[in-house]
Amino acid sequence: xxxxxxxxLAHDLADALGDRIAGGELTPGTQxxxxxxxxxxxxxxxTVVREALSKLQQTGAVRTRHGVGTFVVGPPDAGKGxxxxxxxxxxxxxxxxxxxxxxxxxxxxxxxxxxxxDDSHLKSMRAALDDFTHAVEAGRxxxxxxxxxxxxxxxxxxxxxxxxxMATLGAKIIPRARLxxxxxxxxxxxxxxxxxNTEHESIYDAIATGDAEGARAAMRTHLANSxxxxxRASADA
Numbered sequence: 718x719x720x721x722x723x724x725x726l727a728h729d730l731a732d733a734l735g736d737r738i739a740g741g742e743l744t745p746g747t748q749x750x751x752x753x754x755x756x757x758x759x760x761x762x763x764t765v766v767r768e769a770l771s772k773l774q775q776t777g778a779v780r781t782r783h784g785v786g787t788f789v790v791g792p793p794d795a796g797k798g799x800x801x802x803x804x805x806x807x808x809x810x811x812x813x814x815x816x817x818x819x820x821x822x823x824x825x826x827x828x829x830x831x832x833x834x835d836d837s838h839l840k841s842m843r844a845a846l847d848d849f850t851h852a853v854e855a856g857r858x859x860x861x862x863x864x865x866x867x868x869x870x871x872x873x874x875x876x877x878x879x880x881x882x883m884a885t886l887g888a889k890i891i892p893r894a895r896l897x898x899x900x901x902x903x904x905x906x907x908x909x910x911x912x913x914n915t916e917h918e919s920i921y922d923a924i925a926t927g928d929a930e931g932a933r934a935a936m937r938t939h940l941a942n943s944x945x946x947x948x949r950a951s952a953d954a
Contacts, residue, residue: 727768775881
């Protein structure tokens with residue numbers, strides 16, 4: 718079982734699996750065990766396993782074949798690859814720049830998800846949206862559920878590069894995480910979050926009905942709205 722707590726468990730799990738690949742315990746071409754097997758072995762959640770595998774995909778250590786499984790490619794190349802770190806998110810202008818990147822990436826991801834999603838993807842998206850609603854109703858922000866919804870859309874594309882990029886970007890791609898949301902929501906913030914989740918519902922509905930163009934448009938609207946809110950905040954500051 719993974720017990721370290723100084724950083725996310727997904728990093729620890731990705732490192733552990735990377736060590737097995739680098740050490741030859743898992744050789745190129747080998748199919749990885751199921752998510753459930755990793756959950757039992759390491760004592761972590763399914764979300765942690767999926768994030769760890771996404772990180773390994775981004776480093777080129779593994780590759781997922783949709784509907785078949787995840788296979789070892791070779792040792793992870795941790796020293797290379799695209800990264801957005803704290804220095805890239807220092808100002809509101811930086812956050813806006815990342816939102817523009819997300820518009821370019823996630824609008825197409827939403828369209829692909831509408832074409833390729835299966836029932837398990839829809840179930841995971843639905844759970845994230847419900848968790849978002851429950852968090853707001855309890856007077857809390859919903860950054861984790863927000864991020865999970867977007868990551869599930871990336872996973873539903875069936876293209877590991879979308880999932881890998883989302884894993885690389887991390888929680889800071891959610892502007893509220895960057896700005897430091899209060900633990901207890903005031904009325905204005907609750908109204909704002911409900912509006913955000915209404916936008917999420919529009920994305921989900923389009924994906925669920927297989928409407929690729931509708932999903933693309935709904936995602937663009939959602940992220941463009943977020944960008945404009947950040948722009949207004951930057952202007953006010």
